[in-house]
Amino acid sequence: MTVENATARADLAATDDIGWAVRLLAATPTHEHRDPELLRRWARAADAYGAALAPVECTARIVESEGGLARGLLARYTSRPATVELYTDTIALAERVVDARGWRDWYPPGSVRAAALAHEAVHVHLHHGPARAALKRALGHSALRLGRLRVPGHVAGAEEVAAHAYARTVCGLGRSPLLLTAAVAAEADGAPTPPPTRDARREN
Incomplete structure (x- = not known):
């Protein structure tokens, strides 16, 4: 789970979950000149796919360490050997950000770690x-067309969007972890994290 570099705004929560997913895709290499509406369509498809996934057990080895803030990560999955690394320093900062912004209704105590683990479980x-092939089909992007033959294409960043949506759903979060990672990135960069407006909280 990456802590995305995001410019601090007066109210990060004013951008909805799909909006943050579109931002993630737009910031992913190969998408710099994509049509925003196409990115939104992919974001919606990946979000829906992740939210609909049945609960999956994390079969990878789980380790905890510090150093996530320096890497800009809450957690990461490596395949050789299959390992999920949870970064306790970034998770602790995320919990402080939740309290500072008044987002505890969205992210209950302990949910940051649980969401990070769930996110990486989807990567596994x-x-x-x-x-992965099912996600490609859900996105509807074609790498090649020959008559009726269509080869589903890879959409960079879509797996991240799906993993965030899955974590939001299985952990019962009020908002996507994407919002929280943006706030954590702003905090790590030394930017203030003001609480969300009442209107923003009511809308979600």
Whole structure:
């Protein structure tokens, strides 16, 4: 789970979950000149796919360490050997950001770690099974067309969007972890993290 570099705004929560997913895709290499509406369509498809996934067990080894703030990460999955590394310093900062912004209704105590683990569990799931091909089909992007033959194409960043949506759903979060990672990035960069407006909280 990456802590995305995001410019601090007066109210990060004013951007909805799909909006943050579009931003993630737009900031991903190969998408610099994509049509914003196409990115939004992909974001919606990846979000829906992740939210609909049945719960998956994390089969990778789980380790905890510090150093996530320096790397800009809450957690990461590596495949050789299959390991999920949770960064306790970034998770602790995320919990402080939740309290400072008044977002505890969205991210209950302990949910940051749980969401990070759930997010990486989806990466494990997509890496080792047929789910990655299913995600490609859900996105509807074609790498090649020859008559009726269509080869589903890879959409960089879509797996991240799906993993965030899955974590939001299985952990019962009020908002996507994407919002929280943006706030953590702003805090790590030394920017203030003012609480969300009442209107923003009511809308979500």
